[in-house]
Amino acid sequence: MDDQLIERIVVEIEKRMKKSVLLALTPAPGYQDEICQRINTFSHIRFSLFVTTQARASHDLSKWRHLGEMYNAGEFDINTLSSYHALFIPYFDKKLVGEIINGLFISEEGKLIHSALAKNIPITALPYFCQPESELNEILGLNKNKEYNLLIQGNISRLKSMGIMFHSINNVEANLINHDINHQAKPEIKQENNNRYITLNEVMNNPGEYHLSQDKLTDSAIEYLKSLKN
Numbered sequence: 001m002d003d004q005l006i007e008r009i010v011v012e013i014e015k016r017m018k019k020s021v022l023l024a025l026t027p028a029p030g031y032q033d034e035i036c037q038r039i040n041t042f043s044h045i046r047f048s049l050f051v052t053t054q055a056r057a058s059h060d061l062s063k064w065r066h067l068g069e070m071y072n073a074g075e076f077d078i079n080t081l082s083s084y085h086a087l088f089i090p091y092f093d094k095k096l097v098g099e100i101i102n103g104l105f106i107s108e109e110g111k112l113i114h115s116a117l118a119k120n121i122p123i124t125a126l127p128y129f130c131q132p133e134s135e136l137n138e139i140l141g142l143n144k145n146k147e148y149n150l151l152i153q154g155n156i157s158r159l160k161s162m163g164i165m166f167h168s169i170n171n172v173e174a175n176l177i178n179h180d181i182n183h184q185a186k187p188e189i190k191q192e193n194n195n196r197y198i199t200l201n202e203v204m205n206n207p208g209e210y211h212l213s214q215d216k217l218t219d220s221a222i223e224y225l226k227s228l229k230n
Contacts, residue, residue: 018045019046019086020046020083020084021046021047021084022048022084023039023047023048023050023090024087024088024089024109025049025050026055026089026091026092026096027052027054027058027059028091028129030129031136032059033063036059039067040067044177045176050073050112051070052073053072073109078112081112082121084121086123086124087112087113087121087122089113089126092125092127094152095107096130100114100117100162100164101159117162117164125165130152131156133149150200150227153220197216197218198221199220200218203217203221204224
């Protein structure tokens with residue numbers, strides 16, 4: 001066995017030892033190159049790319065191609081989804097939040113996410129495009145309506161309860177590597193002792209029943225109660 005063959009075998013073994021992650025590439029209003037460059041440093045993950053039609057028009061695919069095998073959305077075999085350790089959506093925007101929350105099957109990426117949720121595939125996303133308080137939305141001037149911000153935050157909380165995890169770019173690689181589908185967080189079930197977090201929708205339906213100092217509230221529910229006092 002010559003050295004070149006040994007080297008190829010070692011490279012193949014190392015490749016197979018990496019976590020296999022499907023990256024859904026979608027359009028984004030900003031941070032495109034910065035996020036792409038950072039993902040290129042994720043050396044412990046073996047990516048495949050699901051590229052939407054709109055993403056092909058808005059991204060320079062040459063910057064992504066070397067990450068792994070690239071599939072156009074229309075040619076991706078949804079039956080192979082279960083072979084991936086996780087689904088990663090770097091550019092998860094507000095439109096996508098609304099689509100998933102309302103159970104709609106409109107966009108190519110929305111259909112993929114619904115399929116992943118149905119199959120209980122771990123889903124990780126970056127929060128910069130949907131969280132109203134993110135620096136990007138502040139720069140774009142898209143966080144000036146406080147009541148609307150609370151609505152979006154409430155919907156993001158619901159996505160989290162479905163199993164979609166939002167992590168900063170600093171934490172996402174570790175999450176993709178270490179996350180185990182058999183141990184992923186499940187939505188909290190209401191117990192008789194109320195040992196759970198109270199959601200924004202519950203507080204909005206009956207704000208007088210809840211108190212900042214006495215109840216376990218989600219972040220968006222806390223912000224809503226604070227806004228009523230201002």
